[in-house]
Amino acid sequence: MMIVALLLSLLLQTPPKEEKKPVYTALVGGDLETVTQGVLKGGTLLIRDDKIWKIGPAVELPEGAVRIDVSGKRVLPGFVAASARNLGVTPAAGKIADALDPFSESIKLALAGGITSAYLEPSSGGGGVFGGAPPPAVPGAVIKMTYGTLEGMLLAEPAGVSLAAWTSGSPSERYELRENLTRARAALEKERDFEKRRAENKLKPDEKAPRPTGIVETYVRLLKGELAARIPASHVDELRRALELINEFRFKAVLTDVLEAWTMPEEIGRAHAYCLVEVRAKEHAPRNSPRPAGSSIEQAALLRKAGVKFALLPPNATVGTGGTAGRDLLTLPLDGAFAIRGGLDEHTALEAITITAAEICGVESRVGSLEEGKDADIVVLDGDPFDYRTFVDLTFVNGKLLYEKSKSPYFSHLKKTR
């Protein structure tokens, strides 16, 4: 007995497994643009491991903290691309988790543009060379630009599902989509009934929870609000058709490729749908159009006025080094500038590439603003984010400094123009 007690006490005394010492990095003296909690001029942001630990005018630095002087610079949350292609993945069938390529050069470029997270659709989701709607069963995912490691790279999967068939598919595809949504609604009701009866102890013996499979399961998650649907809807007819479905089934919806949303922002607002706005998209209204039509530089501003939330996208949602320069994700803040040109306020433009983009992707609790407890995904800019001369100086993802302009083979030779 004594021996057992002795052994037990020995066991209890063994020191707990040595905890890894936290790593602190402090960004000191910059103007902190938190997006959700205003601007803090000349403040300090303290990173602990992969999270934002403290934000304040004068934060006491723990011993051993790495201090980075960013006075005169702007500190912002990393930009979120609400839609991207060919970024950080190899073209492979299946889940995005299995196609991640943390050594992709596209990630280095995205970091140079201040992008820290992006929403991706699986490569097999494309409609193919002959067009048509992508297969609906393949959900999208949100990834982070964690160059060199898979750890922490996948932020959310599944994060969204394409309902492109609703606006661009054939009548039979549309019919099937609605049928599946109806089945999902019935399955969800069954599930709720099961939960209710379980809570009341009224289950039949051996009764098992209903388990929908395949696309119906994905749609059940959509109806529960765990995913967002993405519906391409450029013109008024497509927008109306999309809103019809959203109003019928009441799910979180993102209208993509919107062009004429500016002509009906109130309707979109009433359906609580989000929009992805490609500010630089251009389309002339048909001659003698009886109603407002075509693209408008004021689209983002008009959506804002109606209370519609949106994210901004460049004409080409990739990162490239060739012909798309200035028109891809590398210059995402410039699309904010173009929206401002169309009458949008600066703050909403900033939200549209950070927190609102994160909300659209369902990851707003983790990224999109500078707040204590959030992921330390941070960019340091050498000027105003909407100034065309501004460069990204530093980019952090999950607390790790992954981009430094002074060391970049692509940008270190470029000096800021005054």
Next chain:
Amino acid sequence: MTVSHGDVESGTILVRAGKILAAGADVRAPAGAKTVDGKGLTAFPGLVNPLSRLGMPDGSGAGGGAHHQALDDFNPVAESIAQAARSGVTVFALQPSGSGLAGRGALIKPVGWTRQQQVLEKASFLRIVLAPGSAPKEALRQALEGARKLLEADRKKIDDKTMPLVQFLKGELVGVVEAGTPAELLHFWQVMDGFPESTPRVVFSAGPDAYKAAAALGARKARVILRPVLALAPFTRERINTAAELEKAGVQVAFAPTAETSEALEGIFFRVAELVKYGLSRAAGLRALTLEPAEMLGIDARVGSIDAGKDADFLLLTGDPLSAQARVKEVYINGRPVFPGE
């Protein structure tokens, strides 16, 4: 040049019955021994090619499945085999065709005309070819999962198909894992992390951009087979010495020839010389052609260096193997001259 313990000037290699009996500066030939005058020549261990398709059908072939054996497709009288011997290759690791769990490879010496004469080990390692995407990753995971279950619960049910996987998990069968991109390495580790109790012996075969994963490879103390070529930094002509980068990160590197033509095989010394010029240590470069691949394949007790007790597989060169002026003058396998011949 022993490769295992430095260079000996004006030494003697004493061979008996295919084995090295003794090697060194003070070794004396017993009376009646047949002598070969090596004055002015450099003796170097025979080359071990860890990735070979000698005598194998062209193309990736059908193949597939851990029970598959490379030896079943092997043509022992292919002309390319004798050619390889003349270029200094004394052991090659025959890779089975196919993707995924491709099958087991054999270790072969390019000597004689029958399999009995040639084969050193017939099912020596398991070749696994990684590919991006969910399906290949899931297939590997499920195969290993199945092997683990049999190992834990039902050893009697282990059959030809599952045995290699069981041996792989236990570290009894080396896994030669081909990773086309450095990202595949990370995905492979993600799968293997699901088998924390396993003790696999893994050798990676990686492309020139493996330098991107140098830190991760070093942290895992990985062993990597490379082709002796320089890589280029993305979008530039800036040269990157992948082998040197991996050496710096603490990774053990072996070289496989870029092809198995006599041109590529004879050119391998100069390719390695170029990598040494660009920063790889000379010792690591020479080891990567001989003892390192032998160690990776678990045959270093028999081949890979000039040491007493090992097989008498060595080359006589007209100078330093890395010098552009030197050429292979004689090749010995199991103590017999295969080039220029008896």
